[in-house]
Amino acid sequence: MSPVRFSVVTLFPELFRSWLEGALLGKALAAGLVEVRFVDPRAFTHDRHQTVDDTPYGGGEGMVLKAEPFVAGIEAAAAAIPECVAHRVLLSPQGQRLTQGRLQALAARSHLILVCGRYEGFDERIRASVDEELSLGDFVLNGGEVAAMAVIDGLSRLVPGVIGNSASLQTESHAAGLLEHPQYTRPREFRGQAVPEVLLSGDHERIRRWRSQQMLLRTRERRPDLWAGFTPDAEQRALLAAADAEAAAAGDARSPAATGAPPGVAAAAALGPVSIALLHHPVHDRDGQVVTTALTNLDLHDIARSARTYGLERYFVVTPLTSQQELVGRILGHWRTGHGANTHASRAEALAQVEVAADLDAVIAAITARWGRSPLVVATTAARRLGQVDEAALRRRWEPGQPLLLLLGTGWGLTGELLDRADAVLLPLCGPTDYNHLSVRSAAAILLDRLFGLRQEHGPPA
Ligand SMILES: C[S@@+](CC[C@H](N)C(=O)[O-])C[C@H]1O[C@@H](n2cnc3c(N)ncnc32)[C@H](O)[C@@H]1O
Structure with missing residues (x-):
């Protein structure tokens, strides 16, 4: 199977070095499941100082990244792997927010070019050379490198063979529009907090239903935005109704009947x-x-x-x-x-x-x-x-x-x-x-x- 290839267009490739050696990613690179290359826009400058930024037209603070070296870097990254169709992504706080769904869609690509900005950001004309713009969230980072790492990290998990037990991906938060259920490991009791009895029961069907129920309750409580877009199936509706009835009967302060709903x-x-x-x-x-x-x-x-x-x-x-x-x-x-x-x-x-x-x-x-x-x-x-x-x-x-x-x-x-x-x-x-x-x-x-x-x-x- 051919690897998923990333080309990172960045002025600071050294930031990635030790991070790429980390546990899962290091193994994925060594096994040839994932490949990461770097392109430095400085290589496409023609002056002695390798100038990649300049002052903004119209005045204002900071320096803007020049179009020529970045566009040349993007084109060189695509040309370096001619057998793959490159998908070019600009990392920017002005892009669509990165989600698990977006990562799943990107996982179908064989070559991703990730373009990292710095300083005041990109000359607007660089945007004509990319296919999409992605943001990590509504905040501003110093550079696109952390965002590029997030894309590589999140997407690598979805590459077959990178995560040992791929079944675990299915119940992970955001895989199916829900947050994951609570997890416990030894000891059975920690500072007065006991592991739920059901998890010690050995009854796999009960455990499955409990976990499914917890995923629903957790998402409904913590993420109303996700919950609004989620449609429970018949079993999930029954699990929710049972949890609500139980909580209401117990006068549970956290039950919807006791909190949100009178x-x-x-x-x-x-x-x-x-x-x-x-x-x-x-x-x-x-x-x-x-x-x-x-x-x-x-x-x-x-x-x-x-x-x-x-x-x-x-x-x-x-x-x-x-x-x-x-x-x-x-x-x-x-x-x-x-x-x-x-x-x-x-x-x-x-x-x-x-x-x-x-x-x-x-x-x-x-x-x-x-x-x-x-x-x-x-x-x-x-x-x-x-x-x-x-x-x-x-x-x-x-x-x-x-x-x-x-x-x-x-x-x-x-x-x-x-x-x-x-x-x-x-x-x-x-x-x-x-x-x-x-x-x-x-x-x-x-x-x-x-x-x-x-x-x-x-x-x-x-
Ligand atoms: C200081 S920021 C520039 C922000 C730009 N002046 C603006 O207001 O849109 C420098 C670079 O960091 C990266 N960056 C900053 N925030 C980001 C975010 N939330 N998601 C992805 N990349 C981000 C982008 O590559 C950006 O070009």
Whole structure:
């Protein structure tokens, strides 16, 4: 089998030397499974001082890496292994974030050229000579060498033969969208902390199920951003439900029922998982025309926060417009994994529940696929119509285990056709006045509090 080849374009190849001699990588290099070469852009300079950087046009701090020696270095690296198609990667804090998924995709390449920057970074025109730009994360390093090492290190683990027991890769964190389960070794007890009994049982099936359950619980607790993109299968859903039921019965302070979700929701969870959908189409405008409204940042944030507070599973933002769907994606990216995630962890947690959908059918399909059963669809409107129900009647119609989907309309409200499609339509929210022009955010919050809010006795809603 031919090795996976790395060519590192760097001004500081010596930084790699002792690192490459390390345990696993050293063996992989010796066994010919991985190959690492270096190209120094200084070799492609034509002046006495081997100049690779210069001052920025337009003024400013620091030095910028020159295009000629770096592009020549990239081209020389590719030409040195003509039998492989080179994939050229620029290491930069402006690139896509490196993930296990990206590494898995890169592992299919036979030759990777990793281009390391320094100083103030690259002359912009170097970017035309690479295939992609990767970042280690939203922070700035002094140079790309540490990032190149991360790529080589993470990717080498995926090369067959480098890790002795390749089965261990399958349960590792991020291999399948989850974090790994807790691990223990001797002694059985350390400073009052005992190894879980199941791991000493010798019962392989029990151990497998416990580990799988721990992976789910860990990911849900620690990484709401990963959890939002993960769809548990039937066994995983059962393992989660069992863990939650056990924790709730034991009054475990870490159980979702005791932490994120109030007891009202614990009662609702016995009925089924609850989602809310904000529809931007089909809705009416002030003249009664059917229109598509634009999403607002306030609705996105505030309804997500309410949904998280009242223990809902999902908040679907529904718009058929791809530009609006992309906008939601960009906002979510900022808050879930970008700068906002670091500064506002609780906002990231709320927004982790948001999903974008093109229409109501897609929402219903997603819920049905996730929970194995179609939801009871409950619409809301500020207008009176025949057959509307109050919250108590709604709870009577809601079967145990059935998912519930609450529909909210933007603009001047959901169309009659959509209200007709719902299994139930709630009575309008109203106060002691004849004014009922609540914002959809306020309506959502009031509705969720009526259905799932704690009352003074701290018991489930009647
Ligand atoms: C000091 S940084 C330059 C940052 C640049 N002025 C900017 O603001 O985008 C020097 C070099 O370190 C590398 N680098 C810095 N942070 C990185 C990160 N998060 N991921 C990958 N490479 C990084 C890049 O190769 C970059 O060109």
